[in-house]
Each structure stands twice: as C-alpha cells, then as structure tokens.
Amino acid sequence: MPRMLDVSDDVRAEIGDEEADRLLAGGDAPGSYDCTSCRTPGDSEQERTSTVLFVGEETAVLAFAHATCIPSQVVPVSEEQLQGAVRSITGEDAAPRTPGSGPAPGAAAPSTERQATLGITCGLVLVEGDLRPALVVEPDGPIARPGSAGLEDEFLPLLMEQGFQLVEDMNQLPAMNQGWSALLAMGKLHAVLQPGTAGNQAAWWQAHQPLAVSDGWRAAANKAQTVLMYAAPAGTIGHQPREDLMRQALEEAAAQRALVAAAMPLAGT
DSSP: OOOOEEOOHHHHHHHOHHHHHHHHTTTTOOSEEEOTTTOSEEETTTSOEEEEEEEOSSOEEEEEEETTTOOSEEEEOOHHHHHHHHHHHTTOOOOOOSSOEEEOTTOOBTTTTBOOEEEEEEEEEEETTEEEEEEEEEESSOOOOTTOOSOOOOHHHHHHHTTOEEOSOTTSOOOBOTTOEEEEETTEEEEEEEEOSTTOEEEEEEEEEEEEOOHHHHHHHHHHSEEEEEEOOTTSSOOOSSHHHHHHHHHHHHHTTOOEEEEEEEEOO
16 A cells, blocks of 8 residues: 655665655555654554655665654764664664763864763753753863864864854853754764765764653754754863753853853754
8 A cells, every 4th residue: 555655865866766666655664653753653554754764884774754753864874873773673772871972073182192072961951931952062171173282172162163152141042053953863862963065964973872862852852843052161061960950050151151052953853
C-alpha cells in the first residue's frame, strides 16, 4: 500500500531512485513507526511522514519522522554517533555521558600540550518570560587562536568573530546567529553545527556519545525550534547541579563581561 512519505531530493540522491520509488510504493517502509524527533508513534498510511537519512563514514540509517516535526533530509553524523543511533533504534543503546564533550576545532591549550575539550550542559533558562532550551558551553582549558603559540585564552573573541555577542542582560533574548544550529537526533543532542564550505554545515562540537536531554528541554526545543547557546571561558561557570544555580553563574559571568550567546535553529531531529 502506498505510504504518505516525503523523500527529499537529498535523500533520493543518497539512496537512489529505485529505493526511493520502492519506499513511496510501500515497500521497505513501515506503516507504524516511532518518530525519530518526538519519539511518539506515527503512521505513514495515515499522516505525512518524513524520511530522514543519517549518514556516517561507512554506514547509513534510514529513519522516519512526522512531517510536522521535521522535513525529509540527510543528517551527516560521525560513524560513532551513527552506531549509537543504531543501538538506540534496536533497544541496545549505551548509557549516555553527561555532559558530552569534543575537541574544540583548531584550538589547543599550549601549556599542557593537549587539545582542550568543550563541556556542554543542557538546561532551561528563563528569558523574556519563557523557559528557553539552552546549551551552556565551557572549555576545560584555555582556547588559543589556531596557529598561535601564545597562552592567551581566545575562546570568546573567536566566538564573537563567528557572530556571537556579549551578554549584557540575561533577561534579553540573544540574537539569531545565521548558519549555526543544534542537531538533536533520535531525541538526543549530537552536535552544534557551524557554517562550512559551499553552503554546507560543519560540526563545531560533536558529542562522543549522543547526549541525553530532559523531556522538558526536548519539548521546549521542539516547540520553539530554537536553541540558545551561552559560552564562557574555562573556570567561569563550572558544573552546576541545578538550573537556578546555573542561571546565577550565567548572570555573574555576564556581569564580568565573560559570557557570549546566540540563538540558533534546531536542526535535524
């Protein structure tokens, strides 16, 4: 029986016309599924359904989502992330790490001769009367400018060159940073994406393992389709066990002019 599937041109190019036509005709496409975005049941025989192709270095996984949640698209992820997604689909998902971290591209801490890593904490922040889904980013050491042999921490200047702005008032909504986005796939945070070459996006941060988010955070992100990202130098925010303490630390960082932020769309799932 034909399915109410949306197959984007990008997905069709990856899987081929024959497989795309087979899916649209009802072959290899499930009638019922769990939406890869909101994780609630869907039925491709009764409602518009998006095909979402997760592509790694060696593996590709086709998933399905409500068309009202996300459009049909290709989502590039690392092979490690994709294997984690497969484990999630098959019910054999490994325990998530909290918070996830990955190398800061082109950044190093020369004093220790190792790459600094970025810690990301997910939390809800009250801004302009609404609880907003936020990512709080803090490296575990100084971030030097690529190619620099100095020890000066350039984390905030580098982000400001990429469109992030100093936070002067935590009660004001940060401006949208075009070309950046937060990738939530299979209900977990996979990456923060930045503008790449030829109109594509590249990973600015990738989780070693997909990072679990709370139901409240995911619901707020899906509703707003926008995520706020706050970033501060190493040692500024620290790991805060409660969102009220995280808010207090953010306000203190803003008062010290040591906090930048931007809003970005929710990408993928």
